[in-house]
Amino acid sequence: MILDEEVQQQRKLKIEPIQGSYNSYLVDEKGKRDWSGNIYLACLATILVIAFFT
Incomplete structure (x- = not known):
């Protein structure tokens, strides 16, 4: 779902x-990673592994 709110992120x-x-000049941008997608995929993979071995 797409929200109409803009999220402010501090960039280094x-x-x-x-x-x-x-x-x-060389500009190196270091931002925070968004782990929510990786956590979702890990949970999905865990559920699939459990379903496969039972």
């Missing part, structure tokens, strides 16, 4: 100058 940015270039 690491900005480094690129060696040998003028006024160019």
Whole structure:
């Protein structure tokens, strides 16, 4: 289900100058992972394994 609410997430940015270039920077974005999809898949896989072996 798609909600009309916008979720604010804080992003961690690491900005480094690129060696040998003028006024160019490398931006490394580190964000939090969303584990909800992985947890859902793990539960589904566990249920399927239990159903297969019983």
